Amino acid sequence: MAVRARSEERRGDILRAAVEVIAERGYRGATLGAVAERVGLTQQGLLHYFPSKESLLVAVLEERDRWDTGGGSRGAAGPWRLDLLDSLVEYNAMRPGIVQTFSALLGESVTDGHPAREFFTERYAQVRAEMTAVLRAEFGERLPSGLTPEQAAPLLTAVLDGLQYQWLLAPEAVDMPAAFRSFLVLLRGTA
Amino acid sequence: MAVRARSEERRGDILRAAVEVIAERGYRGATLGAVAERVGLTQQGLLHYFPSKESLLVAVLEERDRWDTGGGSRGAAGPWRLDLLDSLVEYNAMRPGIVQTFSALLGESVTDGHPAREFFTERYAQVRAEMTAVLRAEFGERLPSGLTPEQAAPLLTAVLDGLQYQWLLAPEAVDMPAAFRSFLVLLRGTA
DNA sequence: ATTATCTATAGATCTATAGATAATGC
DNA sequence: ATTATCTATAGATCTATAGATAATGC
Numbered sequence: 001m002a003v004r005a006r007s008e009e010r011r012g013d014i015l016r017a018a019v020e021v022i023a024e025r026g027y028r029g030a031t032l033g034a035v036a037e038r039v040g041l042t043q044q045g046l047l048h049y050f051p052s053k054e055s056l057l058v059a060v061l062e063e064r065d066r067w068d069t070g071g072g073s074r075g076a077a078g079p080w081r082l083d084l085l086d087s088l089v090e091y092n093a094m095r096p097g098i099v100q101t102f103s104a105l106l107g108e109s110v111t112d113g114h115p116a117r118e119f120f121t122e123r124y125a126q127v128r129a130e131m132t133a134v135l136r137a138e139f140g141e142r143l144p145s146g147l148t149p150e151q152a153a154p155l156l157t158a159v160l161d162g163l164q165y166q167w168l169l170a171p172e173a174v175d176m177p178a179a180f181r182s183f184l185v186l187l188r189g190t191a
Numbered sequence: 192m193a194v195r196a197r198s199e200e201r202r203g204d205i206l207r208a209a210v211e212v213i214a215e216r217g218y219r220g221a222t223l224g225a226v227a228e229r230v231g232l233t234q235q236g237l238l239h240y241f242p243s244k245e246s247l248l249v250a251v252l253e254e255r256d257r258w259d260t261g262g263g264s265r266g267a268a269g270p271w272r273l274d275l276l277d278s279l280v281e282y283n284a285m286r287p288g289i290v291q292t293f294s295a296l297l298g299e300s301v302t303d304g305h306p307a308r309e310f311f312t313e314r315y316a317q318v319r320a321e322m323t324a325v326l327r328a329e330f331g332e333r334l335p336s337g338l339t340p341e342q343a344a345p346l347l348t349a350v351l352d353g354l355q356y357q358w359l360l361a362p363e364a365v366d367m368p369a370a371f372r373s374f375l376v377l378l379r380g381t382a
Numbered sequence: 383a384t385t386a387t388c389t390a391t392a393g394a395t396c397t398a399t400a401g402a403t404a405a406t407g408c
Numbered sequence: 409a410t411t412a413t414c415t416a417t418a419g420a421t422c423t424a425t426a427g428a429t430a431a432t433g434c
Contacts, residue, residue, distance in 0.1 A: 104299065110356065112216070147377065
């Protein structure tokens with residue numbers, strides 16, 4: 001039990017280090033050696049915990065999934081509300097590292113045969129469905145603009161991602177939370 | 192003159208091949224050998240035209256700039272209109288390769304010290320300024336929602352990028368041009 | 383002369399496998 | 409026994425430099 005606990009701890013350390021290194025260099029640019037060094041292991045020592053580079057990426061993505069769906073503020077079915085999304089954006093604005101990791105991975109994932117491609121494809125289908133539910137809960141079948149929740153959901157999703165890139169590239173110039181609130185004004189039809 | 196012409200042609204071929212390979216593997220994953228092979232050269236032969244991998248990337252980005260600013264439909268100062276943006280999105284939806292190249296590069300560019308980072312930082316500042324001008328031309332100082340053009344411009348930009356990722360990951364599920372038109376509905380306040 | 387390409391190769395890395403060694407838990 | 413790590417290393421690549429060779433334009 002104690003051993004298992006220590007082992008789990010080690011894996012957790014490695015995952016955190018991997019998230020950092022991916023933020024800095026992307027998945028393709030990340031090396032097992034760089035991740036290992038960050039937790040005080042040799043590259044071969046790291047492979048004891050994750051038998052291949054791809055298995056490490058998969059673990060990072062799985063943790064992300066748990067974080068997304070297990071996080072306290074909502075259940076897996078997602079009782080998100082627009083104002084909670086707002087808080088999420090504010091929260092993200094305080095964690096540039098994680099935002100950078102997943103923005104880099106999303107970008108890479110559109111290339112052919114990328115090991116995260118399927119993850120993101122499924123994830124976005126799910127996010128669109130959730131956003132549709134949020135919008136329906138907030139506005140019913142029609143937003144003030146006349147759009148349906150199904151029409152607005154991909155836009156809401158796109159704004160979240162697109163703002164992240166702009167903010168990562170120019171954090172001084174782009175106030176991500178304020179911009180997101182402006183988008184909510186747009187959805188609600190008026191200030 | 193004939194030599195210069197042939198040389199320029201070769202460089203153009205190499206650039207096109209580089210755009211393809213970057214779409215498939217990103218910049219970090221792209222190899223000079225893969226690009227060279229696509230134009231029937233050895234890797235060392237390619238280095239005669241571009242002395243380093245980074246110089247090839249720079250040339251790709253410069254060509255993109257020329258394409259963006261030199262394209263027939265507007266001058267460098269950018270007499271864009273919202274309905275022309277609409278056409279641009281439709282045009283992009285027919286060119287998944289190029290969209291993939293620049294979406295992959297944007298994603299990579301947020302990682303530390305990426306050679307395209309400065310390019311994208313400057314480019315987005317410029318795009319936001321242009322979008323602000325477009326919105327001001329269309330709506331004046333206030334959109335129907337009450338937002339200022341400055342507030343709406345990053346959102347317009349974000350939607351363009353975010354929709355591209357969703358579309359690249361699931362072209363069957365996401366109708367990018369239709370979604371963009373929905374966003375225009377949102378900006379205009381009503382259908 | 384200059385331009386276009388090629389062969390050879392140095393010098394770096396990277397992932398992953400093999401196998402040894404030490405420490406831990408029954 | 410099992411777990412945790414390490415050293416050694418095979419096998420692939422990759423970028424970039426050096427220098428030869430052939431072709432083109434004065």
